[in-house]
Amino acid sequence: MSRIFVTGMGVISALGNSVSENREALKAGKCGITPMELIDSRFAGKLPCGEIKLSTPELARSLNAAQPGLTRTALLALHAFNQAVASAGLSPETLSYPSTVFINGTTVGGMCLTDELYHDAEAKENGSEYLAAYDYASIALYLQQKFSLSGLVNTVNTACSSSANAIMLGARLLQSGRAKRAIVGGVDCLAKFTINGFNALHILSSDICQPFDEARKGLNLGEGAAFLVLEKEEDSIDKEKLAELTGFFNTNDAYHPSSLSENGEGPFLAMQEALASANLRPADIDFINAHGTATENNDAVESKAMLRLFDSPPKFASTKSNIGHTLGAAGAIEAVFSILNLQHQELYPSLNCENGIESTGLMPVVEYTQQPLRHIMSNSFGFGGNCSSLIFSKV
């Protein structure tokens, strides 16, 4: 099987608009979770969210994206896509080859436009400019048309593991010979829809989230986008390689639509089989970028699964303490953060964990440290029992 390398990446999150801005903020232990300002909602001014403080018109202007009907989700995706493609040095011509594939993971899609969608779905006449924008596929279709992509284009939605699965699919398309380069990742933005959904489930914290703390009270939502460019070894000989994607696995917890099984069978299997796919032993993993949503259920179950798999769990952290839970984008953004860990041989502090979960005795990394790092695992778990783990390795 061919080795798969990451040859480019781009990200936008509450920590910054570029890979370097995100890294500087992670190093400084900065928290991008602040009271939400930009959505017309009763939660505005109050609910802590990982919000990108650029209004949708500001984003559109900065991207020279003037066409009507563009959603915030599409704009965030365009921003990260542009960066990823530039960082991999892909020309417009290369983008348009049938051998260039694109896979987007998203859970909100165009549903960020809650009020417009409601109006159009109720309307008898006079549809808005957003009629074609509500679909999950609308973002990938926008980028397909903008960049004249003629290879395979896909959108996946496995809830909060969507973009981790987009990365896996891209790697498999390369290995099957169906593509020479894959642009993979995901995007989601803050929306009335998800804010109210998670609030109704009573898993939103009214304070800044505390992943892996005994006193954690729930998650904060965030927004952002990240894309990686993946290429096979033989197609990237002369290119700078940021990391190698050495392992991945997707499984289902097969337990409950919106919570993980007590024993963490899904997370356990995802991590175990990702290791097997990379031909690695548990002891080879130097660090885990945990799913770590800061909900009661997730952090307890993920810890238990780590304790089951590892004799002594490696160092771990949740970057959701910096940017909130970006849902469909989380797997891709956390992949970028994991690659930064490897590139710079450094670990960033997990924020707001004062006392680890008593029953597990586990504490995340709480200080910035430099240390040799060879293999890093990144976990993403979603509603519907979807569990995926990726392993990135130093080049």
Next chain:
Amino acid sequence: MLFIHQYACISAQDSFPEVNLDAVIAPVDGKLFAREPAYDGIPKGTLRRMSKPVRMAIGAASVLLKTSGRLDGIIGATANAGMDDCFRFLQQIIQYEEGLLTPGNFVQSTPNAMPAQVSMMTQNHGYNMTHVHLGLAFENALIDASMLVDEHPGSKYLLGTVDDISAYNYNINRLGGWYKALNSHGDFYNAGTTGSIPGEGAAMFIVSSEKSGSIAGITAAETLHTEDAALVVDRLQTFLSLHLPNEVPDLLLSGENGDQQLLPFYEGCEQLLPPGTGVLRYKHLTGEFPTANALGLWFGCYILQHQRFPAHMVKVEPGVEKLRHILIYNNFKGLQHSFILLSGS
């Protein structure tokens, strides 16, 4: 190569559990609603909690799961499943001004509900994926399945699609000009107007790498995004020369949907094929929806297995007695195209 061992679909026709395609069931109020069975295999309490798309998907999958044996995973495709719950949750948000809402609709609005439910029902910890790329959600799922059976020889998967007509997607597509009002299948292809008839349905396949015992095999599947009919024909020509180099398809199963705007794409593909190639159509039976082409594949399997098709599907009578290779061409909204090459086992 991906082999199809079992197939089932719930559609607007008599396709489940018994198949009778001779009598065409016409649209009602310009919509081709699915003929849902009684779902005897699903406990009543469970059935009540399921949304319509999940019910149709699980209903169609259940009959296959009885005999499929252990599966290595579940691959789903949908564009609209969950949208009805999504809209109900939006209604709650607006009606109660973001107050105390019940989360049921929110949880059920996730489009990965079908693969998730099947994995829970069957305690399946295998591969679990949901493709949602609108008019190519199904084809992307099919390509995913093809890669999986190549990666894991001997493996077996449930590949399934579902979409429903909800108030949400009906109104949005109607405002977008994608529907016309027709209550008779007789006018379907000849009205000379734009738009099609909305439809819904679920199609389920048990697929594996094993040829033995299969009904048909998929040699190749390819997708393309373009608004240029000439490019579609170009890519089809390359596709056929690569994957069926020394033969020609006996039959084109066409996704023609009565929309005048899209006719040039379908005619372009028909004209590429040599005289004697039959052309069959199925959208007057299913209506149009993003994963309708999965029902196209269901028809392809049925035709290859039984070597028969009803007269109302025929646009051009095939020149050969024994049908071996079927080319399925579909496009969604003139942008998302797919070619699937299906051969009898």
